[in-house]
Amino acid sequence: MSTWTPIGNAHDLQTELTHNLNGLKELDFDGKKIVLSFYEGQFGALNNKCNHMGAPLAKGKLKKGCVECPWHYWHFQHQTGEGVLTEMNRNYVANPGTVPTFPLKIENGTLFINLEGESERQKAEFKSSSNLAREVKREPGPLRVLGLSTTVMDPEYPRYSTSEDLLISALDRARAELGVETRTLKLAELNFRHCEGFYSKSERACTWPCSITKIDPNDQMIQVYENLVHWSDIVIVSTPIRWGNASSLYYKMAERLNSVQNRLLVEDKRLIKNKTAGFIITGGQDNIQSVAGEMLNFFGELGFVMPAFPYVAHSLGWSAEKMEANMDFVRSNQALHDGAFALVKRNVELAGQLVGSASGVSSVKTN
Numbered sequence: 001m002s003t004w005t006p007i008g009n010a011h012d013l014q015t016e017l018t019h020n021l022n023g024l025k026e027l028d029f030d031g032k033k034i035v036l037s038f039y040e041g042q043f044g045a046l047n048n049k050c051n052h053m054g055a056p057l058a059k060g061k062l063k064k065g066c067v068e069c070p071w072h073y074w075h076f077q078h079q080t081g082e083g084v085l086t087e088m089n090r091n092y093v094a095n096p097g098t099v100p101t102f103p104l105k106i107e108n109g110t111l112f113i114n115l116e117g118e119s120e121r122q123k124a125e126f127k128s129s130s131n132l133a134r135e136v137k138r139e140p141g142p143l144r145v146l147g148l149s150t151t152v153m154d155p156e157y158p159r160y161s162t163s164e165d166l167l168i169s170a171l172d173r174a175r176a177e178l179g180v181e182t183r184t185l186k187l188a189e190l191n192f193r194h195c196e197g198f199y200s201k202s203e204r205a206c207t208w209p210c211s212i213t214k215i216d217p218n219d220q221m222i223q224v225y226e227n228l229v230h231w232s233d234i235v236i237v238s239t240p241i242r243w244g245n246a247s248s249l250y251y252k253m254a255e256r257l258n259s260v261q262n263r264l265l266v267e268d269k270r271l272i273k274n275k276t277a278g279f280i281i282t283g284g285q286d287n288i289q290s291v292a293g294e295m296l297n298f299f300g301e302l303g304f305v306m307p308a309f310p311y312v313a314h315s316l317g318w319s320a321e322k323m324e325a326n327m328d329f330v331r332s333n334q335a336l337h338d339g340a341f342a343l344v345k346r347n348v349e350l351a352g353q354l355v356g357s358a359s360g361v362s363s364v365k366t367n
């Protein structure tokens, strides 16, 4: 014989749920958590755990008869628990599955729930995992240097950038003199979304591959992820100084890289191993140490190691700022270009030791 547990006065619950801003109420029966809903004259009761990554559904919202999960916005029909394919999950889920439901009844004005009548959870079926989610494994071959230019500019109207010029000339030389492979990504040419703060909801909501990458097939941050996590042994980041900070595109990228660092925190899996990083920083005014300090800290937190003297920089300083002259100065200054190349070389030497011959790196001659 089934046991019915009273929840409360049906009319009062209906009023409460109708006026409650998110339209949902969390019920707790000795630790069994349920999300109660009311839509178009019907109550619904679902297990409070989302089918995706277990977020508490009661913290979400009721939208058009569906409970919307607070973490990644999957939808579940509020009475049947059936998952719905939406633009938030259709790129990586074949079937969102079904969240368990509980029978409800109203007797003499009281709403009852049958806690023993919980239906079975049907797990979500994911499409074959994205290529990005594959195991991180270094493929054999020469050392690989990724250049990341964070200079902001309109790619339709490219302009001279001191930091980008030093980066490209150093990579060209490294290819010719050190026998490494190089790739350059200019963030200004990539169309990618800002981090939307999934981490702030819960560290488990900030996933690898990034939640936004899963949602939006047009988001080009995937190129940074692919090359930084899977392809490169060495990452050289160039940035201008803007009001005492790295470029805004640098920060936009850094926020999206949280999912890389978070993988360690949540799953104890390190994505960045045996990789080195170096930085090229230029500006019209000073604040180099502060910008370098932030970049060193962040890339260290991602798992990169740095060689001795991990950045090169150039600044004219407050009293000598004259940007047209600065461009000519950097373009023709051999010492700066040599310095940028020497930075790459230090990284190549260290990465060669870290990666070792076991991974197909025969020997990297840097002298």
Ligand code: FES
Residues within 6 Å of the ligand: 050, 051, 052, 053, 054, 055, 069, 070, 071, 072, 073, 074
């Ligand atoms: S959509 Fe619910 S945990 Fe991701």
